[in-house]
Amino acid sequence: KPRPQRFPRISTTTMADDQELYDEFGNYIGPDLDSSSDDDSSEEGGGAPDDASDVSEDDVSRDGGGRADDQLVLREDGGEDLGTAPGVSAIVLHEDKVHYPSAEEVYGDGVRTAVLDEDAMELEDPIVAPVKKMTFSLMRDENEEREAYGADMIRTGGKNGEEDLVSDRYLASLVANETTRTRRCLALVGHLHTGKTSLVDLFIEQTKVPSSKGFGIHGPRAALESHRGGGPRTTDTLQSEQDRQLSIKSTPITLCLPDTRGKTFALTMIDCPGHANFHDESVASLRVADGAVLVVDAIEGIMLHTEMLLRQIISEGLPLVLVINKVDRLVLELKLPPDDMYHKLRHLIDSVNAFVSHQSNGRYPQLSPDRGNVIFASSMHGYAFSLESFATQYLDQLDFDVEEKEDAFGSFKNHGGLGRNLTPEAFAKRLWGNAYLDPKSQTFQRRAGDCAPDPVTGSSPKRTFIQFILEPMYKMYSLCVGESEKDVEKAFRSLGVLLGKEQLRASARPLMRGAFRKVFGP
DSSP: OOOOOOOOOOOOOHHHHHHHHTTSSSSSOOOOTHHHHHHHHHTOOOOOOOGGGGGHHHHHHHTTSSSSSSEEEOTTTSSSEHHHHHHOTOOTTTTTOOOOOOOOHHHTTTTTOOOOEEEEEOOTSSSHHHHHHHHOOOOOOOGGGSSTSSGOOOOOTTTTTOOOOSSSHHHHHHHHHHHSSEEEEEEEEEEEEHHHHHHHHHHHTBBBBBOOOOOOOOOOOGOGGGGTTSSSOTTOOHHHHHHSSSSOOOOOEEEEEETTSSEEEEEEEEEEEOOOOGGGHHHHHHHHHEEEEEEEEETTBBHHHHHHHHHHHHHTTTEEEEEEEEEHHHHHHSOOOOHHHHHHHHHHHHHHHHHHHHHHOOOOOOGGGTTOOOOETTTTTTTEOOHHHHHHHHHTTOOOOSSEEETEEOOOOOOOSSSOOHHHHHHHSSSSSSSSEOTOOOOSSSSGGGGGTTTTSOOOBBBBBBBIIIIHHHHHHHHHSSHHHHHHHHHHHHTTOOHHHHHHHHHHHHHHHHHHHHHOOO
16 A cells, blocks of 8 residues: 655744743743643644555654664674663652763773762761770779688789788788888878879889899889880879879878888888879878878979979978989989089079978978988989988998097997998988088098198088989999990999899890899898
């Protein structure tokens, strides 16, 4: 059958008519359209052939017949197929729209790509979550392991293998005494990072049997700073204190320590925080203590928290002991000569006395090394001494082979001392202030002009504190820092100090700690 010929419909609507049907914005404003016009147009469009089987698919696709969503799709082999594409009027959701090509289309199939989603974290959530630790305290409850004051309380060795000089039973008997003659409680206060916790570690070493290696029970690491892993910091029992390297809570510890005369006391020391924000911990400790030990840095001197603590000590009316810690910094960091170091220490003591006198209206006793209430210490290098304890160590080596005379400080006629003419108490009073030893008459004078010149150097004698304490300390420091292993061993052997090979071959700091511990002794 012949195909019916189709003619395109020619619109008779003029341009003017179109303008009247739409407004300036393109909206249709003409008359309502008749719904029957679509039916009429479909009838007028030409009838379909009677036999639809005679029409091929190629004719339908070529003439525009068939479905509206049919289109030619190119195959991989070069052929064409009649495919189905989405209609133009189909609704596409926002999340299904593709605005950019995919990673496979840009980089190819052989490239592995990673797609990061949008950051949906809350502002309160950290990017890297901290490690949560359930352990807040490093102390263990010994009451769960053994009964208090029982036979098992006597320890034969610590966790590091060290042994106590006294048993726990003996220490408990001192604490349980009804009177206060055998026990004392001291509050260890001071500014931040003045070495209070390290001093407690030093006192703990005095209660242990000395190690055979000579480094002490804490080993060579005790000579390092806290931020470098030095010292066990025993009284920092909280995990946060060990991490932050500062004390947060006041921690008491009871030790069995002797005085200079050999009498043993159960001494309870309360290690107080040095930060001004934890001042309430120090105040509470001072209320229950029998006395106060104020720790001051040898270089920094009086700080803000030091003044707050002094006011609290004076208001409580507690006996005061001054500890000048970190005296090694004057030698190793500032490199002061012995004369300047003496004046620096004296200026520090005078500044503390001036503040105490001003706050107490002169009611508090003066702090002075010859009175026994000032201690010089270096917790990092393992020594702390007063003038009396230093004099006790000195009189073992000195021998004043002279007749009993009277000097500017009084009579030498003191019996029962370690030396021939001096006791430690009498010698300690001559180791501070304007005190000079006459090399000719072997007597102490208050003025250098009253002494004969040195027969070797020809110069005037120096103060006894410089001659007997500072200059030997400087020589020990110079030996440990700059001399060879053989010279160090020879020099300390002349003092009766025997250093092992591990100590001599160690670095400067462990060597200085081991040497000073051997010289001053536990």
